[in-house]
Every structure is written in C-alpha cells, then in structure tokens.
Amino acid sequence: MNVLILNGSPRRHGNVSAMLDAIREEAERNGASVTTVFVPELQVKPCTGCMTCRKTRRCVLPEDGAQQVLSAIDRCDVLVVGAPCYWGNMPGQLKIVFDRIVYGLIGESPRGLPLPLHKGKKAILVSTCTTAFPFNILFGQSRGTINSLRAILKWTGFKVVSAIELGGTRQHPASEKILNRCRKAIKKCM
C-alpha cells in the first residue's frame, strides 16, 4: 500500500509535522510504503487561469513541483494532507499546488460534468490552529481549513475517512492523545 503525505506546514517540527510523523510511523509499522512531500519546499509557479489544461490534460507552464506532487498522487492508495490553519484556510503554497493539478484530479464528461480520477482511494486530513476548541470549529478556523480541503477532494474520488483537528496549539501543542488519534486514523486505512 502506498501512502502519500503532503505536509503543508513550513515548520518541520511544528504540530502538523508531529501529527504527520505519527501517521508515517504507524503506516510504516503496518508495512506501507510512505512518501512525504514538504510542500513549502517545492518550487511551484502559480496557476495562470488559462484553463488550457481542462482540454489538453496538461499544464502550459514548465514542469515543476506541482507535477511532482501529481505523479505521487497518481501512485498513492491513501492521501494524507496536513495543513495548519492560515486565515481560516490552508497555507498559500499548498493551495497553489492544488490549483496547478486540477486536470490530474478531476476529468470532464462530454456534457461538462466532473469525473473523479481517483475513485476508490482514501484520504485523511489534518489541521491545527491557535484558536482554542470549540471556537476552532465554531468560527471556522481549523474547520475552515478542513472544509477547503474537503471542497478540493470532493469531486476527485478520494473518500475522506478521517479529519483530525487540533485547536489551541499555543497553550496545548500536539499531545500523545492527538497523536494516537492520527495513528488510529491511518491504521483504519490499512
């Protein structure tokens, strides 16, 4: 089983990274082959909005980190996306990657309807924020990030099997309890 982890946090030792590390370790313990991509370290140009890829199924820009992510997504059985909440959403670089690879996630029927290209695959979402529970949920902070990621995956065929949110990270950084939830989530996918 191939597990792809997209880490959208620029902090390699932050909360999202700790949660994704727990997922990676548990997946490896269960025999999975795991690839981790540190999205903020990729060279990625923003989408120009030309819409050419919708017809040609390729991007007009020179190949960069976006295509690297897309080929890893093509190979994976389980996709794990970790994103700290930035302004109630995901960090910009992660959004840019998703903008650049629409054509590899969703096809289009002759009648213009979206066609999921990753049917049967599973996804786990992880988000953190400084807003404490329950306001991280009620005020759409980590919940806003999760909802934005769900909106992207909605027509791709990926089934979101777990979404793990941690609020109040300034006072309460990722604890063993939340790391255990992460381990359980990936174990369910094995």
Ligand SMILES: Cc1cc2nc3c(=O)[nH]c(=O)nc-3n(C[C@H](O)[C@H](O)[C@H](O)COP(=O)(O)O)c2cc1C
């Ligand atoms: C640019 C930026 C924007 C942020 N926006 C929010 C926000 O809208 N709501 C919030 O609760 N926390 C916000 N935060 C705080 C982060 O979500 C929080 O520190 C998170 O735990 C960082 O995760 P990490 O430890 O994986 O880097 C923001 C942080 C940064 C750097």
